[in-house]
Amino acid sequence: MAKIRGKTGTLFRENSKSAPSKSVAQNSMKLPTKRDRRRNRRRIAFNPANTLQLLRLRNRHYNEQCVVIAPGPSLGMVDLSLIADHPNVIGVNGVYKIRNRLRYYFVSGPNFYLSNEKEISKVEAERTFLSSHIPFIRKPYRTYLKLHEKREYIIYRQQYFHANLLKSLFRGPTVILEIVLPTLIWMGFSEIILVGADYSLKNYKHFYPENEHKVIKLIGCEDEMTHAHQSFHFVKKFIEQNNNSPRIIDASPCSDLECFPKQTLESAVGTTYQRG
Numbered sequence: 597m598a599k600i601r602g603k604t605g606t607l608f609r610e611n612s613k614s615a616p617s618k619s620v621a622q623n624s625m626k627l628p629t630k631r632d633r634r635r636n637r638r639r640i641a642f643n644p645a646n647t648l649q650l651l652r653l654r655n656r657h658y659n660e661q662c663v664v665i666a667p668g669p670s671l672g673m674v675d676l677s678l679i680a681d682h683p684n685v686i687g688v689n690g691v692y693k694i695r696n697r698l699r700y701y702f703v704s705g706p707n708f709y710l711s712n713e714k715e716i717s718k719v720e721a722e723r724t725f726l727s728s729h730i731p732f733i734r735k736p737y738r739t740y741l742k743l744h745e746k747r748e749y750i751i752y753r754q755q756y757f758h759a760n761l762l763k764s765l766f767r768g769p770t771v772i773l774e775i776v777l778p779t780l781i782w783m784g785f786s787e788i789i790l791v792g793a794d795y796s797l798k799n800y801k802h803f804y805p806e807n808e809h810k811v812i813k814l815i816g817c818e819d820e821m822t823h824a825h826q827s828f829h830f831v832k833k834f835i836e837q838n839n840n841s842p843r844i845i846d847a848s849p850c851s852d853l854e855c856f857p858k859q860t861l862e863s864a865v866g867t868t869y870q871r872g
Contacts, residue, residue: 607656633728635792637743649739653739653779661684661688661865662783665685665694666848667690667792669850671791672850700722702726716761724737725775725776727741728743741767757836761782780842789845789865790847794852821852825852831855847855847861
């Protein structure tokens with residue numbers, strides 16, 4: 597597998613079967629460069645309003661339960677009416693296609709954000725969290741989180757996890773690993789329920805038709821999911837080693853994750869785990 601470097605420094609991957617089309621390569625040129633990302637991190641670090649927002653969010657939801665909706669295909673098998681009135685429903689990426697009103701909304705990848713910016717701007721959420729890999733735009737309902745420049749936990753042997761939002765967070769390879777779980781732990785939630793977080797190792801898809809998934813892919817889905825599975829073990833290790841950490845429940849019917857206990861959504865939302 598060869599690597600092709602564009603003028604902006606963005607890396608594409610080319611395999612023996614097919615190379616990126618001209619249109620994909622042209623679109624990829626718009627992605628933030630390393631210099632852009634470094635500039636974004638500085639803007640976040642030296643923006644008092646953004647830092648104040650993070651400090652105010654610290655333990656805001658102590659001993660509360662939240663439900664994270666991810667866009668995996670098993671979402672179509674879940675009765676979302678069970679959480680119609682839940683106060684803490686969190687959405688990531690393309691979840692706005694099925695539920696537009698959320699407590700919090702997260703997006704981390706610049707490829708997904710830039711491809712769906714118009715739709716994302718219409719999401720009705722109390723606060724939207726974005727990574728430093730997304731262009732920094734000052735808006736009162738937006739909070740930005742710094743990501744470390746290194747690509748992934750596995751490749752760079754970052755075999756640990758932290759949830760201090762005042763420091764740079766390690767990259768994913770998925771939004772839930774990158775910014776969702778660190779933020780929810782920072783906010784003090786005692787129980788995090790994952791729905792639609794399938795992380796299928798083969799034939800990875802979403803709950804909506806794939807032709808609606810507007811995104812510029814830089815690495816193969818199978819590689820991304822394999823790295824995600826390995827990285828989730830670092831989250832599990834962090835939880836086991838920290839007594840004040842939340843309990844994470846996997847309520848995704850077809851999830852391939854093996855790190856967290858599995859329950860149905862109905863049984864999971866029935867009770868909330870309380871820390872001592």
